[in-house]
Amino acid sequence: MSHQFDQTDMGILQLLQEDARLTHKELAHRLHKSVTPIHIRVRRLQEEGYIKRYAAILNQDKIGKSLTAFTQVQVKEHSQEGLLAFKEEIIKITEVMECYHMTGSFDFLLRIVIRDMKEYNDVLIDKLAKVKDIGHVESFFVISEIKHETAFSLHTKT
Amino acid sequence: MSHQFDQTDMGILQLLQEDARLTHKELAHRLHKSVTPIHIRVRRLQEEGYIKRYAAILNQDKIGKSLTAFTQVQVKEHSQEGLLAFKEEIIKITEVMECYHMTGSFDFLLRIVIRDMKEYNDVLIDKLAKVKDIGHVESFFVISEIKHETAFSLHTKT
DNA sequence: GGTGAAAGGTCCAGAGA
DNA sequence: TCTCTGGACCTTTCACC
Numbered sequence: 001m002s003h004q005f006d007q008t009d010m011g012i013l014q015l016l017q018e019d020a021r022l023t024h025k026e027l028a029h030r031l032h033k034s035v036t037p038i039h040i041r042v043r044r045l046q047e048e049g050y051i052k053r054y055a056a057i058l059n060q061d062k063i064g065k066s067l068t069a070f071t072q073v074q075v076k077e078h079s080q081e082g083l084l085a086f087k088e089e090i091i092k093i094t095e096v097m098e099c100y101h102m103t104g105s106f107d108f109l110l111r112i113v114i115r116d117m118k119e120y121n122d123v124l125i126d127k128l129a130k131v132k133d134i135g136h137v138e139s140f141f142v143i144s145e146i147k148h149e150t151a152f153s154l155h156t157k158t
Numbered sequence: 159m160s161h162q163f164d165q166t167d168m169g170i171l172q173l174l175q176e177d178a179r180l181t182h183k184e185l186a187h188r189l190h191k192s193v194t195p196i197h198i199r200v201r202r203l204q205e206e207g208y209i210k211r212y213a214a215i216l217n218q219d220k221i222g223k224s225l226t227a228f229t230q231v232q233v234k235e236h237s238q239e240g241l242l243a244f245k246e247e248i249i250k251i252t253e254v255m256e257c258y259h260m261t262g263s264f265d266f267l268l269r270i271v272i273r274d275m276k277e278y279n280d281v282l283i284d285k286l287a288k289v290k291d292i293g294h295v296e297s298f299f300v301i302s303e304i305k306h307e308t309a310f311s312l313h314t315k316t
Numbered sequence: 317g318g319t320g321a322a323a324g325g326t327c328c329a330g331a332g333a
Numbered sequence: 334t335c336t337c338t339g340g341a342c343c344t345t346t347c348a349c350c
Binding site: 056142 | 171174175176177178179206207208209210211212213214215216217218220221223226228245248249252253254255256257258259260261262266267271298299300301302303304305306307308309310311312313
């Protein structure tokens with residue numbers, strides 16, 4: 001492995017997180033390098049998995065997804081099979097944008113994005129309630145989004 | 159306003175959410191159109207704000223951010239100025255990836271991404287605790303990430 | 317709305333230092 | 334590891350349908 005992660009790599013990642021469509025020429029200019037080394041580094045960062053993928057980030061309201069819910073879920077069965085089965089079911093629910101296994105008084109935290117409360121009800125009744133071993137479910141709703149960042153801050157990373 | 163959002167627009171958004179670097183030629187091929195109309199539509203979708211931006215999505219572990227916390231915050235002052243001041247302070251904390259104003263027994267939910275528990279402690283003590291009118295704070299930690307999607311599902315959207 | 321072609325820019329490999 | 338160069342491909346515009 002020859003990846004010594006330097007300042008230039010960090011600069012590339014920082015800039016591409018903010019705008020994935022910067023050309024190599026532009027990156028080279030901003031990082032005071034020429035195009036070829038930038039090209040090589042970007043490819044290496046992709047191949048080594050630093051960059052997972054490039055995504056268009058949409059405006060949630062514009063596409064009619066105005067409601068965001070955070071849903072805390074407890075499961076009845078905490079065996080390995082129980083948890084695995086739960087995960088597989090949850091992944092299939094397209095409205096679930098994020099799902100985490102958590103410490104604390106509940107087991108899973110879900111971020112669910114839908115059009116309105118009617119659609120949330122449908123997800124709860126038709127999809128979530130049908131998952132095996134579901135226990136207590138508690139819902140919290142987003143009043144307003146104050147910050148939603150996809151870019152990690154890398155400034156103090158070595 | 160001349161934007162009647164059709165199947166082709168939806169296809170473009172769906173595909174670009176998954177891979178922002180698809181060429182117009184490739185999009186055209188997959189959506190059974192030619193290059194120019196795709197080009198015009200992509201530009202319109204950007205200009206009208208459907209597409210907010212293009213982002214490189216990084217591997218959180220690879221860049222040394224192995225810990226994710228969800229932090230519930232109550233504020234003491236619920237006046238308009240109090241809430242506004244809180245928002246302004248929170249936005250500045252670079253470790254806070256997401257912040258939502260919520261319904262329910264707490265006021266704000268934060269997703270905080272850091273290297274380890276030491277760094278979480280630093281954020282709490284040096285940054286969050288210094289925000290004016292902060293009240294009760296409760297922390298929950300991610301054991302494992304089961305799903306983390308940036309792409310909304312558009313299949314039933316009209 | 318769509319087609320097709322022309323001009324300019326970008327990507328990416330190869331040779332050489 | 335970087336610089337330079339050339340060909341292939343992509344983006345973007347324009348005249349026309």
